[in-house]
Amino acid sequence: MQPKRMPSPQYLIAHACFECRKSFKVAPRPDDSTVCPNCGSSLHQMGRSFKAPAARDKEQWAKVQALYNAGFRFFSYRSVDGPPLPARLSDVEAFIRDNPAHPLRVAVPNNSFKPKPLRGSA
Ligand SMILES: [Zn+2]
Secondary structure, X not given: OOOOOOOOHHHOEEEEEOOOOEEEEEXXXXXXXXXXXXXXXXXXXXXXXXOOOOOOOHHHHHHHHHHHHOOEXXXXXXXXXXXXXXXXXXXXXXXXXXXXXXXXXXXXXXXXXXXXXXXXXX
């Protein structure tokens, strides 16, 4: 085990915990193994332009999670060419269907959204 190095502030990226409905600015790790300091669940890297909804706003968090699961990440609109992300959870399904090649859709969709099994563990 190598000791953890303190990350430089400019490399902090918004990560979200869908359990707590909170976002944390943390340094991205290549193995995506960051965990929520609040509950210990996996944190999900959302992108530099992610703005966390209020924790009580379950609809907006569900929307964000649905977009995340579909492979969308949150980067500046100025750098991409495409329709803006939907404002409402009820619009997400149609948006995803209508924008299969949206420039913000950078990750492989994850429909199961289950924690990855740990390799080598019984
Ligand atoms: Zn959490």
